[in-house]
Structures are given as C-alpha cells and as structure tokens.
Amino acid sequence: MHRATVVVGIDGSEDALRAVRWGASEAERSRIPLRLVIAFGLLVGDPHSGLHTEDRYRRAMLGRAHRYLAEAAVVAAQQERRIEVEQQVLTGHPVPVLCDESRHARVVVIGDRGLGRVEGLLAGSVAVGLAAHAHCPVVVVRGEQPATGSGPVVVGVAGAASDEVALAFAFDAAAARHLPLVAVHAWSDPMADPVTRTPSAMQEIETIEGGRLAERLSGWILKYPDVAVEQVVIEGPAAQVLLARAEHAQLLVVGCRGRGQFAGLLLGSVSHAVLHRAPCPVAVVRPDRDG
Secondary structure, eight states: OOOOEEEEEOOSSHHHHHHHHHHHHHHHHHTOOEEEEEEEOOOOOOTTSSOOSHHHHHHHHHHHHHHHHHHHHHHHHHHOTTSOEEEEEEESOHHHHHHHHGGGEEEEEEESOOOOSSOOOOIIIIIHHHHHHOSSOEEEEOSSOOSSOSOOEEEEOOSSTTHHHHHHHHHHHHHHHTOOEEEEEEEOOTTOOTTTOOHHHHHHHHHHHHHHHHHHHHHHHHHOTTSOEEEEEEESOHHHHHHHHTTTOSEEEEESOOOSSSOOOOTTHHHHHHHHHOSSOEEEEOOOTTO
16 A cells, blocks of 8 residues: 655756755645655766766766755755655656656656756656646646745636646645635637627626636635635636736646636646746646546
8 A cells, every 4th residue: 555645856956956845845734755756767978977887877876866865855854854754766767757656646746947967857848748647736846935935826727627626736735725726717719809899798708707717616615615715817818817827826736638618728838838937836737547
C-alpha cells in the first residue's frame, strides 16, 4: 500500500528549491510526507572533464544527485520542520519518471526553470509533458510569492467536464489555506456582428454566461461555506484574462481540457500561456485517465 505524498522534482537549481519550499508547505497542510525525487538519464560526458568512462561519469552524476537531494532536504526542513521527508534518485528522463511517481502522489511540484548537469526540469518541456500525462495535479512554482500568503486562489472555469476536478482542487486549496477563491470565466463571441454588438446585447450575453458560472459553482459553494467566492465573467482571451486576475494570487488553477459550452479555456494554448507567463504558482489538473 503506497502512502500519498507531495512529490517534488529537483535538479539542483534555485527554482527547484523554491518548488521544495512550496511542496513542504503543502505536505505540512496535508499531513503527508514530502518526497524529493531527482531523475537523470542522458549521460553524455564532457571530453574535457577528465571523466573518460561512462561508469566514472555515472558515479559523478550520482554523487551530484545525492548532494542536490541533501541540499533540498535541508531547505524543506527549514520551511517545515515537522514534515517527513523521503529522498529518491531515479534513472530516466524527468517526464516519465515523475509521471510514474504521480500514480501515488497527491500532487507533483516542479520549479519554473532550471537546467543543471543532472537532467533539468525545464518548464517548456517537463511541465507541459507532466500536465498532459500525470495521474495527479501538477504545480509549477512561478512568481516571487512566498509559499504562504494572503492572495486568493484563482481558478479558470471553461464550461467543460474538466472544470469539476479543477474546482475540487481550487476549493480544497483555498479552504486549506484560509484564502478567498476567485472563479474566472472568460467568454468571447467571434461570430458577433459589429452592427448588433450593442451594450444591451453584450450585457445579455454576460448575464447568460454569469448564470452558467453561478450554476457550475453552486454545489461547491455549498460544500465549502467558509470559502469566500468571487465570480468573475469577462469578455476576452482566456489566457489574458486569467493572467491579469492572477497578478496577486497565491495559486492559479486550470483544468484540461476546456472547450465546452463556455467558449475558450482550451488546455493547450491557455495552459502553455499560464505555464510560461503566470506571476504565481500554476496548478494544472486533469481527470486521471485511468479513473
């Protein structure tokens, strides 16, 4: 029987250590262990390094990996002294390694950037790969906010089945942190005739979209009565709207994938935008394909 853990992928970078701090706080809130994982795979030696054999190079890489783990464990203990910390060095590319770890994790956390000599966790490749294939939510720690703060949890609501898992994660995160939640629905009507685009017509559309958002949130508001909820309906590109609302957020949550009765919030363009440009940590939540 595997215990649920908060898994943090590390690579020796400062961004990875910021992910460790975020993950340590999450583990403390959830009362579960923090699991630090480092993965390395491509052992391409530097011909000028003096390491002439693959075996010697591998031993050097393994030693470096253990040093990175030890440093990360110290950072985790400084952030949250009471948590249990597990450490693991694994061979392979970070995406499949962390996807396998995600089978028994509550959440997988990685840094925004970082490309060390141990195969790095680069948001452009690893984060997107994890978001598409992980069996649990993936958090990419971006921005300069501390692991704890007073900003809201912002969640994008697209009008798709994936909204439910995103809302579940967002409401739980807000409740655990005693933070307000901002539910954002961005809408657009690309077929609208400029001639008929009157203020009254636009207001009518916004009222309809607002009603759909309220309906989608109603059950969650009843389930989490202590979470203050702000409902935001705005015309505009989903990524742009979410990024603006996340300016002072503690966490931005998006589901995948999101083209439904609400226009927009398609994981792909939106997720890429927020993963690369969000001013705060981003959680990408998808229904477990095995569940």
